[in-house]
Amino acid sequence: MLATVLLVSMLMLVPDQSIRDAGQSVLLVSVPATIVSFWMGAVSLRNMPVVYRKQGFIVIGMKLLSALLFATSGLVMIITGDMGDGLIVTGCVLAYIIVLIDTWVLLVEVHR
Numbered sequence: 280m281l282a283t284v285l286l287v288s289m290l291m292l293v294p295d296q297s298i299r300d301a302g303q304s305v306l307l308v309s310v311p312a313t314i315v316s317f318w319m320g321a322v323s324l325r326n327m328p329v330v331y332r333k334q335g336f337i338v339i340g341m342k343l344l345s346a347l348l349f350a351t352s353g354l355v356m357i358i359t360g361d362m363g364d365g366l367i368v369t370g371c372v373l374a375y376i377i378v379l380i381d382t383w384v385l386l387v388e389v390h391r
Contacts, residue, residue: 280345280374283312287349287367302356302363309349316346338380345373 290304320339327335348370355363 280312280316280342280377283308283346283349284371284374288371291364291367298356298360298363302353304353305349305356305367306353309346309353313343313346313350316342338377341373341377345370345377348373 286308287305290308291301293301293304296304316339320342324332324335324339348366352363352366352370355366
């Protein structure tokens, strides 16, 4: 997720590009990110003990939502030509929350 945030943020900073070009770039990055998030989530859920699957569904759902927000933003920028960048901000905030949750779990596991 952080790689997606970094790439999308860098692509939005390219000077002298139209909103449609930015939308195409965002869509080009976010579609593979969504596919990878879905695939990794499916593999993770398959290997996860049944007891923890409810929490797994929540975290993986949040990751997919964040990736889909980036993809939706790209589509909106391509279609309208002037809007859609607000969804990128929402996707970034959600991605940061997900990363904080993941790092907290990792910290607790290492501390054990």
